[in-house]
Amino acid sequence: MRLLLVEDEITLNQQLTKALTAQGYAVDSSTDGEDGLFNALEIDYDIAVIDIGLPKIDGLELVSRIRQDKTFPILLLTARDHWQDKVAGLNAGADDYLAKPFQAEELFARLKALIRRSSGQSNPVLVFANLTIDTSLSLVYLDNEPVSLTAFEYKVLEYFVRNPNKLISKTELTEHLYQQDFDRDSNVIEVFVKRLRQKISPQQSDFFIQTIRGQGYRFNGQQ
Template sequence: MRILVVEDEVKAADYLRKGLGESGYMVEVAHTGIDGQFLAQESDFDLIILDVMLPGIDGWQLLQIIRRKSQVPVLFLTARDAVEDRVKGLELGADDYLVKPFSYAELLARVRTLLRRGAPREVEHFKVADLQLDVLRRRVVRGAERIVLTNKEFALLQFLMERSGEALSRTQIASQVWQMNFDSDTNVVDVAIRRLRVKVDDPFSIKLIHTVRGVGYTLAVPE
């Protein structure tokens, strides 16, 4: 199982990486809130261990960002021991809250408990404006019209809708949909987006798939 540790204290992060690694987990570490956000959005983790006081964006903000897209278990590990801090963390969506200094045995027990709860059920239905995607039924509808997509077109649209409103690079899209490293000489993403637009956008007055100059693409309701 994969664990992301977001901790700005290098010694503490190394301690967690070593201990959890020896306990059989794959561990990645981020030392800033921004790096933690990037890793949390780019990779799938089974658990995130999160400090509150982080450079860039703090742990409260990062948890809110994570919860917009994911229900991955989050354990706050922080020196902030006030009752109001614990309450705030849990109300924002944390699954557990452990105060520093801590016993590694207790941390490991809490980690195992959170992981035993199992992965949360994935989102099965996405909706942006009048565009709806049903993951289980493999069905796409816009307005009252059914849209028939190939498997890759469906995967591409699902990724765009999962990250609705985000500017997604061609590298991100290629990695997620085609499991390939993006080659700047390859226009597979642009071709696929063009084909998807023909089905999802062209017959409708409101366009949802937009080009982000210098970055890639986004699916969003126009402002």
Template sequence: MKLLVVEDDPDLRRQLLTGLNSKAYTVEECADGKEAVYMGSEYDYDLAIVDIGLPGLSGLDVIREWRRAQRPLPVLILTARGDWQDKVEGLEAGADDYLVKPFHMEELHARVNALLRRAAGHASPQMNYGPITLDTVARAVLVHGDEIKLTSYEYRTLEYLMIHAGKTISKGELTEHLYHQDYDRDSNVLEVFVRRLRQKLDPDSTLNPIMTVRGLGYRFALEATE
């Protein structure tokens, strides 16, 4: 999942980047409201974390600009103000949730996770597709009830495909949302991750959870179960 962090305090921004990277998110950052409007309008993100008190252009104005441009990305606002009026103003500007400073990183992770799930139409932190279960809170994957070990990049790839189950995801979209800007985005590397995932999820080749759509990309093909 690819996130945008908009925060002018360098110490807090560094803390956010460290905490989010530790949860296998791909994170891009900026400290200026005008730059945030540009980045959120020109690039695709799965979620944005926006501080209200930005210099120049406020976080609320940033969100309003995104919404006027029909940018649907979920937005979590950060505010040092605890007044209910400020929270209401943020939500009315188009934010989806808010978090008052100071906060615990565990709460931030929980809110980000919940917003990403809701945006993809998943109410529960566990996604069940046939014998495969992905737990977005524990960041664990089970097959027939047994946990399988995945690398950070393998988990990111599987999570993105499962959240968008049934949709064909191009290699370009996967690399854009999963990997950092300085990462080697050779499509052959992505193919290696997908091949390893298939071997770990389906060693007997009986499930075929990840389909290759020739010339278009990959699709997670299993149907959701209760």
């Protein structure tokens, strides 16, 4: 999942970038509202974390301007623990808020919940035929037996199951799973998809992940 982080406190920005990357997000970070707005309008994000107190363009205005063009979920970070500020953030277009200081685990849980809701999947446990994905615990089961996936294999699978029946190009997968400086011409996506197929559908390799020649992939969303 590709995530935009806009936080002007350098230490916190670095800490959150590291923690979110460890959670499997491809993080683009900005330290002011102007740069954050540029990224938000130029890149197709899955979710954003935005601090209210930003230089150049404050967080509330940033959210409002993003909402003119983009619909991805936004979580606001605020040091202003007053209900008026929370209401202002929600009215500007944010989907949730988190008051500082906060525990990283709560941030992770809120982000997962927002992503589930944005994809129309309120239940963290997703079932497709004999394949079960627990997105809250990042666990996968095939015929009720655990499937051992690498962190990146799971990221690829989760993006597919968040977008069932949608045609997804290699470029789109790359943009949502990697940092900005990743080599977009790499064939590594094909390698991971092949390995993933072998693990989640060993009897029929293309049962879940179907190749659309010359266009990309489609995940079989039959449940």
